[in-house]
Structures are given as C-alpha cells and as structure tokens.
Amino acid sequence: MIRLLGPGARLCDGYRRREILRIGGLGLLGGLGLPDLSRADDLSAPAPAGDGFGKAKSCILLFLMGGPPQHSTWDPKPDAPAEVRGDFGPIATTVPGLSLCELLPHTAQVADKLCLLRAVSTGDNAHSSSGYYMLTGRPHQPKNFENANPGPPNDSPSIGALLGRVARADGPMPPSVTLPMRIFNTDGSVWPGQDAGFLGRAADPWLLNARPTPEGYRIREIDLPAELDPARLGDRMELLDRIERRLDSQALAPEVAFDEHSRRAFDLLRSNGARRAFDLEAEPRSVRERYGETPFGQGVLLARRLVEAGVRLVQVNWYRGPDEPPANPCWDSHVAESSRLKDVLVPPTDLAFSALIEDLDRRGLLDETLVVCMAEFGRSPRLDPNGGRGHWGSVFSVALAGGGVNGGQVHGSSDQAGAYPRDGLVRPEDLTATLFHCLGFPPHSEYRDPLGRPHPISRGEVIHAIL
Structure with missing residues (x-):
C-alpha cells in the first residue's frame, strides 16, 4: 500500500x-x-568559494529523539564528581588523546573519521521547540515551549524540505526522505520543523513507514x-x-x-x-547484522541504500515505539539513565553509526556523503535522585563525518561539568549553514517562497575550522 x-x-x-x-x-x-510529493526547484548559486564546498552529494541525518547525555556519549567527563560523570568511564579511540564513552566501542574504532562538535547550544530546554531549532536552523518563538505544533510563526522548512526546494532531483527518487516515522510529542501531536512549512505540503520530504516485521523489513509505502x-x-x-x-x-x-x-x-x-x-533483502546477511537488526539499525542501512540511489537527504529518526516506558521514552532518560543507556539506547546506536561510517568508507562514498548524528538537546550536568537527567539545551554534542568535514578532530569544548560552552560555540543555524555549504549551496544565497518573498538558506556562519 x-x-x-x-x-x-x-x-x-x-x-x-x-x-x-x-x-x-x-x-x-x-x-x-x-x-x-516533494518539489525540487533550481536555485542560482554563486560560484563555489571556500573549503569543503560542494564535496557532499548527499546527507544522512541520524536524529536521536529525546536528547542523549553528552557525558555518556561524545563528551565524557572522567575527572568530574560521580553525580556529573555518571556510571561510565572513557574509552580510547583511534585518535590519540580523543576519548568517547566506554559504551561506544565500535564508534571508537572509526574516530579518525569523526568530527565532534562539543559546544552546540540551542538555549532551549523543551523537546519540540529545541527540536524545531535543530531541524530548521531557526529558533522557535517562544523558546522553552513544550508540546509545540507546526504553524506560524514557527513554519520554517526543515533541512530536508529546504534541500528538496533548492536541489533538483533527477529520476524517480525523491530529493529527501524521512523514516521510519515523524517525531511526536507525548500527547501524540507532531513536532514542528519536520515538514516544508511555508513552502507548502508539496515540498514535504517523503515519509516512509519502514519497520522490521516477522516477514522481513517492510516499507508500507513501497x-x-x-x-x-x-x-x-x-x-x-x-x-x-x-x-x-x-x-x-x-x-x-x-x-x-x-x-x-x-x-x-x-x-x-x-x-x-x-x-x-528499498529492498534490504538484497543486502548480505552479514551486512544487515553489522548494522544491527533493530528498527534504528535497519533504518540506517536503508538510508545508505537510498543515498546510493540518488536521494539527497535521508533523516533516520529514533522513534517512539509502543513499548517505550512513559517516564523516559527514547533518549529522554529522566529515570534510571545508566540501565537505559547500557541495555537499550547506546549499543544499537554504536553498532549502526559505526557500520554506516565503515560501509560508506569501504564503498568510496564517505567523502561525498555527509553524516550527521544529532538530537534536539543534551542532558543536565548532574544526575538527580531518580538516577536520571533533565533536559539541557545549554550545551551538547553533535557528531559529523564525511562530506568535506575533516575527521579525527574535536571542535569546541564544554566546561568541566558538561554544562555550558567553554569555547567554539555552535548554534543550530551554524550547523545548517555548514551542512548546506558542504552540499554546494552558499548559506547566504536566497530562495523564494510561494509568495515570491526571498529567504536566506541559513542565517548562520559556516564552521570553516572543521572543513
């Protein structure tokens, strides 16, 4: 169907x-x-200027809905007090002096391909409004607005929708795809920033409901x-x-x-x-197992197949399944963070993310595929009495690879508690500016909405230091 x-x-x-x-x-x-179906119109882009410009032909965006703790993923704090550092220590990587959380052993082996942004900030502690900022590069009005929904004035197009607007897609494949479902609030309503906004529904990314089933990996729409x-x-x-x-x-x-x-x-x-x-059955069993036979792992593998087939941007969401605990669904670890991270959240992410990097590199596609692993925010610097952490948009981390980004580096840092940026601050608009720069679209160039009004692709600045 x-x-x-x-x-x-x-x-x-x-x-x-x-x-x-x-x-x-x-x-x-x-x-x-x-x-x-998404609409792709031309954008007259100025001549390329600057490092990394246009190296990426496509982008795979992994969105870890709920907000991973930076302390137990990309930015461990081994010298901090126990209530700050958490239960997990650092692990050495292939890059001397660069450590990740010990829960990421596979990712540690591809660290030479990664660029970690450790001082990203939205200044917004609400899932949906901070998520809108990360997915569009435009701050939500107002910030800290939980259970926000799409609609003016918060109707900027998502990254995928905007790419579909400025990049013409050749052949039958759509310019941008989201899978396996949209991100939604606790009340079931959809977050803003996931569609085409003021560009109109015709520019929405294709949404593919793709799930593992007893009969294999099935995509209802295909x-x-x-x-x-x-x-x-x-x-x-x-x-x-x-x-x-x-x-x-x-x-x-x-x-x-x-x-x-x-x-x-x-x-x-x-x-x-x-x-x-769209047929994962065509992949060798060993490849499917390497990505992890989980909804997230198989979604990441499907993303690789789709960019090979010509899709410009694939967003894979860590979605809220029916069995998620109400107190801390997905990465929203308000309770018993340590067990959730160790038993449910990090291992599938570690497996899928590292497999994607290795697979793209082996196929000669990493240089032309920008990989972004991000979320709406991070977690508060101290564990609370429930063994969890609260929402924290003041500082968190984003991992990048390929597509014109230099690997084996860290840009920016957080303070000793992982609470606030210390240097190298990155705002969401800077991230989107860098993404479009790598894809060959100068961020300050303009596109027009259906009413003919001009809009810049991004109001941020390209992070040239990582390119």
Missing part, C-alpha cells in the same frame, strides 16, 4: 485528489498521496499489493494524465494540478531499479 505523506490538498469541489484517484477502483496504487500487476501502472498513469488534462482545463492553480512530482511516484513504482533501493 502506498501512502506517501499526509492528507493532501482539497480540490475546489471539496474532493481530495487522493479521493478522485480512488474513483473507478484506481485506489491510487493503494493510497498514494500525490500532492505531498510494497505493492500482491494482487497488483506492475504492468497495470501504465494504465493508471494514462488515467492520471486524463485527470490532469481535465484539471488544467478548469484553470486550477499550479500547486493543485498534477505535475512531475506525481509522475515521479509512478516512475519509482514502475522502475525495478529504483524499487530495489
């Missing part, structure tokens, strides 16, 4: 295009939301019903063309009419080569 993103735009007669395509038994290949003969897709495409011509004759607005984005969806489904990119 194919459901590529949300509810879609409503036609002037009150019917959604999805509903029209269900008429006559079409079922839109099982429910494809054509109006939601798996065609067994009873559907792929040859019939041509007939349905012809019907789509007839509907489009009818809509054009009614002088509908361009954003409502069917266009190349719907055709890309059909092209993807009709192309065995494109659909193979």
Whole structure:
C-alpha cells in the first residue's frame, strides 16, 4: 500500500485528489498521496568559494529523539564528581588523546573519521521547540515551549524540505526522505520543523513507514499489493494524465494540478531499479547484522541504500515505539539513565553509526556523503535522585563525518561539568549553514517562497575550522 505523506490538498469541489484517484477502483496504487510529493526547484548559486564546498552529494541525518547525555556519549567527563560523570568511564579511540564513552566501542574504532562538535547550544530546554531549532536552523518563538505544533510563526522548512526546494532531483527518487516515522510529542501531536512549512505540503520530504516485521523489513509505502500487476501502472498513469488534462482545463492553480512530482511516484513504482533501493533483502546477511537488526539499525542501512540511489537527504529518526516506558521514552532518560543507556539506547546506536561510517568508507562514498548524528538537546550536568537527567539545551554534542568535514578532530569544548560552552560555540543555524555549504549551496544565497518573498538558506556562519 502506498501512502506517501499526509492528507493532501482539497480540490475546489471539496474532493481530495487522493479521493478522485480512488474513483473507478484506481485506489491510487493503494493510497498514494500525490500532492505531498516533494518539489525540487533550481536555485542560482554563486560560484563555489571556500573549503569543503560542494564535496557532499548527499546527507544522512541520524536524529536521536529525546536528547542523549553528552557525558555518556561524545563528551565524557572522567575527572568530574560521580553525580556529573555518571556510571561510565572513557574509552580510547583511534585518535590519540580523543576519548568517547566506554559504551561506544565500535564508534571508537572509526574516530579518525569523526568530527565532534562539543559546544552546540540551542538555549532551549523543551523537546519540540529545541527540536524545531535543530531541524530548521531557526529558533522557535517562544523558546522553552513544550508540546509545540507546526504553524506560524514557527513554519520554517526543515533541512530536508529546504534541500528538496533548492536541489533538483533527477529520476524517480525523491530529493529527501524521512523514516521510519515523524517525531511526536507525548500527547501524540507532531513536532514542528519536520515538514516544508511555508513552502507548502508539496515540498514535504517523503515519509516512509519502514519497520522490521516477522516477514522481513517492510516499507508500507513501497510494497505493492500482491494482487497488483506492475504492468497495470501504465494504465493508471494514462488515467492520471486524463485527470490532469481535465484539471488544467478548469484553470486550477499550479500547486493543485498534477505535475512531475506525481509522475515521479509512478516512475519509482514502475522502475525495478529504483524499487530495489528499498529492498534490504538484497543486502548480505552479514551486512544487515553489522548494522544491527533493530528498527534504528535497519533504518540506517536503508538510508545508505537510498543515498546510493540518488536521494539527497535521508533523516533516520529514533522513534517512539509502543513499548517505550512513559517516564523516559527514547533518549529522554529522566529515570534510571545508566540501565537505559547500557541495555537499550547506546549499543544499537554504536553498532549502526559505526557500520554506516565503515560501509560508506569501504564503498568510496564517505567523502561525498555527509553524516550527521544529532538530537534536539543534551542532558543536565548532574544526575538527580531518580538516577536520571533533565533536559539541557545549554550545551551538547553533535557528531559529523564525511562530506568535506575533516575527521579525527574535536571542535569546541564544554566546561568541566558538561554544562555550558567553554569555547567554539555552535548554534543550530551554524550547523545548517555548514551542512548546506558542504552540499554546494552558499548559506547566504536566497530562495523564494510561494509568495515570491526571498529567504536566506541559513542565517548562520559556516564552521570553516572543521572543513
């Protein structure tokens, strides 16, 4: 069944295009939301200038929803008091003098490929508003707003949506993909900063609900019903063309009419080569095991396959599954942090992240693929009586690799308690500026929204020291 993103735009007669395509038994290949496919328009970019510019052809963004503690991941504090450093010590890496938390033994072996930003700050201690800042490079208005939802004035496009806006995608693959689900608040509502915002729904990244099942790794949006003969897709495409011509004759607005984005969806489904990119069964068992046969690990492996197939940005979310404990779901370790980190959170991340770096390097893709491992914030500097840590946006860490970033280095530092930046402060807008710089888009160049208003790609500064 194919459901590529949300509810879609409503036609002037009150019917959604999805509903029209269900008429006559079409079922839109099982429910494809054509109006939601991402739109890729050109941006006239100035001539390249500066180090690392344009080295990355694609980006894989791993988002550890909930906020990992910097002390027990990227920024251990072995000389701090026990209530600050936590229960885990440092481990040596392949880079002399660089230590990681001992829970990251596999990642320690690829440290020479990593760049650690240890002084990232949002100044925001709320999951959804700080997450909006990290995912868009724009601070939420106001900060520290928990259970925030999308909508003005907080409707800046996500990194993936903006990349889809300024980078043209060739072939059937979308410019940006999010998997395996959106990040949502405790009340079930969706965080802001994950869609195209003021660019409109047509520019949203494709959302793929991809999960391991007893029958294997399945992607609901790509798996065609067994009873559907792929040859019939041509007939349905012809019907789509007839509907489009009818809509054009009614002088509908361009954003409502069917266009190349719907055709890309059909092209993807009709192309065995494109659909193979989504088939993890094609990977050797040893590779799948190396990434870890967990939802996160297999999602990271799928991200590698998608960038190989031409997707420009894949965001893999550590999502909130049905079995997550209510008191500390995902990385939101308010209670018993040590056991959560050791038994549930860090080992799958260590396995998948290190496998991705090794795999990209072995395939000769690391130099042209920017890998970013980040979250909405970090954790408070001291363990509380429940053995957990609170939300902390004052300082935390982000790990980068490939795509024009020099490996084996640390940029910035936090103070002795891992509480505040000491030097090398990085704001989210600086991170997005650096990301777009590596992808070949000068951050201060402009794009235009549907009303023709100009916007800079980023209001931050490129972190040239790491390139």
